[in-house]
Amino acid sequence: MTTVFNVEYAAKKIIEAFPDSVAVVVKVAVVVNSNSLYQVAEFLKDTSGFEFDYLNNLTAVDYIDYFEVVYNLNSLEHNHSLVLKTRCYDRNRPVVPSVISLWRAADYQEREIYDLMGITFEGHPNLKRLLLWEGFMGHPLRRDYL
Amino acid sequence: MRFERYGVGIAKGMALTLRNFFRPPITLQYPEDKLVISRRLRGNELVWYPDRCTGCATCAKSCPQGNIEIITHVGDSNNYVVDKFEVDTGRCMFCGLCVESCPYEALFMGLGYERAQYRRGQLVLSKEELQPSDIRQPSGYARPKVEQTLPRQSLLINWDKEKEEGGQKLSPLPMRKRRKGNGL
Amino acid sequence: MTLLEQFQLWLASMWPDWAAYITPAIVGILVIIIFVLTMVMVIIYFERRFMARFQIRLGPNRCGPEGILQPIADAIKVLFKEDIVPAKGDKLVHWIAPIVVFVPILMIFAVVPIHKGAILVDLNVGIVYVVAISSLSTVGIYMAGWAANNKYALISALRTIAQMVSYELPVVLSILGVVLMVGSLSMNQIVDSQSIPFILLQPLGFIIFFLGTLAEMNRCPFDLLEAESEIIAGYHIEYSGMKFALFYLGEYGHAVAYSCIITTLFLSGWRGPLLPPIIWFLIKIMVVFALIVWIRSTIPRLRVDQLMAFAWKCMLPMAVINLFIVAAEVLWLPEVFPWIMIAVNFAFACALVLLWSKLFVLGGGRVEV
């Protein structure tokens, strides 16, 4: 049975390593600032005790005020999971650093979010539309689309 | 990579195909030879009993596609009279949610499955077309009482039993049965 | 003296020479075309029904009683189809290719004895003629692949050439074993000298020849050039209508032709007890073809490098060794004891197959790019 990693503890450790990186800790997730996302993700992947080597799921939610990018992390070794989130408030040009160099699982998922939600992942080597065709107007999964 | 087993594996495979050569084929000659389909089949769009329908439109609300269109007016004895009950079956995905949600058992899934039409417009079924008829029999989906009255489904797993016992008897030479209308 | 020559002599007694010469030729050609077309129809129907039963299906059974008119219905359908030529294809080559594929296959039948004396021309180099003519249709396939201006077709065409070049050698070498035993290249003489079928005398030669011909007629497991899961239909991907039908005829005509050749070379041709020779001949063709269908319905396909490796590393050395063994036997073993020869050859065949299974590596792995 996968245990849910203690969010408070994770947040504490992350703040120890990178002060000012954690924006807010909600009940189920650690929300980090988007500019320090990559460092935190690297920390979570490589630090012993965390070792989140498996990126289950990567998605984004449009909360009108901001976009939330959700990373469901899992560790096959310790069998625990953690939800990492980041928010970007700029609706016209939301940018989040890409984690593809840590987990290649993010490849298609980041492209899909770019396609459907319009969030740019900085550092993605091949950020093209995945499901829709090039030249499609708008990003359909945003709440204000149509 | 080598052929380390001297072709024994290939020989075994060929022996197996030969064994299947003498097994009865499992295909059926469709228009002449039909299976008894499931008692709960979700086929042939909907069967609608107007006398039981109160016009509550629960089915229309439960439809994921919004296919069911109901227009009612209030009748003499303070009831709803259904003016229009129309289903665009070209968009229907046969999920059966409308049948499950009907509180008065006025709506059934149909038992038929040969529902091809030449025009898309013919797929929009009106109030009259939805009522039960010879080709439009109600199925037992979500209706246990109807289900008990229908014949048993013929299963391929019972390949050694007759159709009446819920089987699908396979004969080694199914072509011995002469068909009518043998046509080129 | 073949039947046609007798016919010609009989005509010459009353008609002028030129007519007596030309009429039997035309009659013979017509007979062969009718024979080939009928056999192809029969074999297409036979394969579809037979393979269906291997696959626990029924196969075509709607047209006519038990579906025997299915090939005719297919032919009519295909005749009425639109003939499409790719816009950027090579139109002339596209047009010629099906003919180049089909005609050589018809020509093979000129030297196939289907009955005692029933042969169009009893060439004294009959089997060499067969080998020479049968590889001509490869040119047609290459033309088709080239003319279609389609990448799948091009891959297929190149595969054909490689395959044909590789498999021609073991086939010819295994034929040489038969020729050594008979002492003649004439097909009639080959049949005449088979009081014991050569499949018993030369099991290894038969296996090599059979596998080689499977590759030459592009049958499973060597059907790389029309591997439908990889390159869809291969060289005839851009063909439709009657041109496609010619390829189809060619493919099955090839199968019939090689069934005939295998029957003639290894299964003692039309010879057999009780039944008339022509019936024996047809039965043997069908048995060979049934074996081909059986293999087709069971075995997956080889990869292209494995196909080459199989030809050059397994079949060619084995064919050479087989040739030497047969030559030695013909030279030194007394002809009165064929049973010794059968035993020795079976032992050699088993030993070689076991040895090659252990020794040789099929194909390469990943290529660094």
Added chain:
Amino acid sequence: MAIKTEPFILNMGPQHPSTHGVFRMKVTLDGEVVVDVEPVIGYLHRGIEKLAEGRTYTQNIPFTDRLDYLASMTNNFAYVLAVEKLAGIKVPERVEYLRIIVAEMMRISSHLMAVGFFLNDLGAMMTPMLYMFREREKLLDLFDMVCGQRLTYNYMRIGGVSQDIPDDFLPALKRFVAEMPGFIDEYDQLLAENEILLVRTKGVGVLPKDLAINIAASGPVLRASGVDWDIRRDDTYSIYDRFDFDIPIGNVGDCYDRYWVRMQEMSQSIRILEQAIAQLPEGKVCADVPQLLRPPIGEVYGHIEAPKGELGFYLVSDNSISPYRFHIRPPTLINLTALKDMVIGWKVADLIITFGSMDVCLGEIDR
């Protein structure tokens, strides 16, 4: 004189016999050798994630049928589990068993398709595929009996299943469970020792262990690479902890291992089915759930071990009758990430079988 060659681009798909749907690959070939592959998807995109935002939680169940249409039952299962987790619904005991019975039947059915089409890609002329279709047909008959459809079942409901199983179901399923191991042995006899199959698949399309974890491969693809990870055991959902089953692990991660893992998983599913049939209790088949469910505000990621891998549903609720965000984690799309690494340097034929051995379903990839 050296012959000058140059690579050329072959456009495989969207209409191609072995792309298992409308998948397109831009393949750069150097002769027969694959130099580069670029998958292009989206030809079957229906926007299910967007459609689901405008429908109630129950109305979304038919849409999940249409994701991986070869394993509709497990899609239903994953979705209803996620919603139940979100709304905190406890389902009756009988429902848990029924769901596991149909989910394991679905796994057998999906693996039969996967292996059958994989062998078809190898060029086995439909024969093994049709043998496997025969067994799948028996299962589809049973699904038809339970829920009235053969492909899009729409069987599970939030808090239960739509209807109880009919009387004929269990005897027929028992017979299937008794007969199926014999057929699995037959398939092994047909192909597992076949030299050509071994030559074609052993060592081809290797997915190394660390890469498999890094791309978050899941299901048989992950296990064939030697990673001992099965959500049924490692993140137990429903009542899988009550059953005794093994998890087959490959050791190389080549096409043969993926084929082998699937064959073994079918046997294990039959073991689970045997136990579940024996333990099946009586009882209600649906918990009391309001027709218009309004889960509390929150979010949930529920994942299950679908036949093709980890199928996850990420749901966000705003306490209305429809989900605020409905995200599907399709297993095969993420498995496809590794396709390029697996096929570069191999021949075209290997590209086809490697792709076939990953068992993709375009309904799920494109959504």
